[in-house]
Amino acid sequence: MVKVFKLVIAGPYGAGKTTFVKTLSEVVPIETDVPAPGKSTTVAFDYGKIRVNDIVVHLFGIPGQERFNFLWRIIARGMHAYIFMVDSSSLESVKSAIFMYNYFTSTFPTTPHVVAANKQDIAKVDINNVRMILGVKPDIKVVPLIAINKKMVLETLVVLLDEVHRLMYGSSFQQGNSHGTGNEKTLM
Numbered sequence: 671m672v673k674v675f676k677l678v679i680a681g682p683y684g685a686g687k688t689t690f691v692k693t694l695s696e697v698v699p700i701e702t703d704v705p706a707p708g709k710s711t712t713v714a715f716d717y718g719k720i721r722v723n724d725i726v727v728h729l730f731g732i733p734g735q736e737r738f739n740f741l742w743r744i745i746a747r748g749m750h751a752y753i754f755m756v757d758s759s760s761l762e763s764v765k766s767a768i769f770m771y772n773y774f775t776s777t778f779p780t781t782p783h784v785v786a787a788n789k790q791d792i793a794k795v796d797i798n799n800v801r802m803i804l805g806v807k808p809d810i811k812v813v814p815l816i817a818i819n820k821k822m823v824l825e826t827l828v829v830l831l832d833e834v835h836r837l838m839y840g841s842s843f844q845q846g847n848s849h850g851t852g853n854e855k856t857l858m
């Protein structure tokens with residue numbers, strides 16, 4: 671039986687959410703980026719899809735800017751879990767995530783999540799500091815990520831699905847079937 675899983679990618683502007691969805695998606699992702707000073711910004715959401723064994727994961731990247739925060743709750747509605755992404759290449763970027771992290775953890779206190787410390791290729795803030803700055807609880811994982819690296823993106827997804835499985839069934843996935851890189855596990 672195919673199971674459907676709604677995964678939201680949260681995090682502030684520039685964290686790497688659109689990149690994450692693009693790297694992971696097996697279908698051509700829907701993007702709603704418009705030009706912004708020096709780069710681009712997501713104005714509605716990113717959408718992508720990936721199948722992991724018998725689970726179809728629908729990915730929704732939220733728009734990071736606070737002026738779009740009326741959309742956060744709409745996009746997050748019905749999600750099974752979320753990845754909270756930060757740009758660890760500067761202290762300022764990590765600090766810019768505090769407001770949204772507090773929003774997500776207080777609005778969805780029982781929804782499983784992991785924090786992804788993105789841009790590890792150019793990281794200036796280490797994982798422990800990301801944890802400290804955001805006030806991530808000890809039982810929540812903070813994982814290193816390079817969103818342009820497919821293997822790391824898949825690993826982040828597997829860590830999250832593993833977390834969901836642990837919370838639901840009290841155990842991890844079994845090691846086994848692979849999706850393609852040899853690092854995936856049999857899920858749920």
Ligand SMILES: Nc1nc2c(ncn2[C@@H]2O[C@H](COP(=O)(O)OP(=O)(O)O)[C@@H](O)[C@H]2O)c(=O)[nH]1
Binds near residue numbers: 681684709712816
């Ligand atoms: N060096 C590096 N750049 C990244 C990484 N992930 C994303 N980027 C870049 O960071 C910028 C913002 O990424 P984007 O996905 O648009 O962020 P969003 O605002 O969260 O959707 C883009 O120029 C990306 O190419 C990464 O892991 N390493």
Ligand SMILES: [Mg+2]
Binds near residue numbers: 731733
């Ligand atoms: Mg974006």
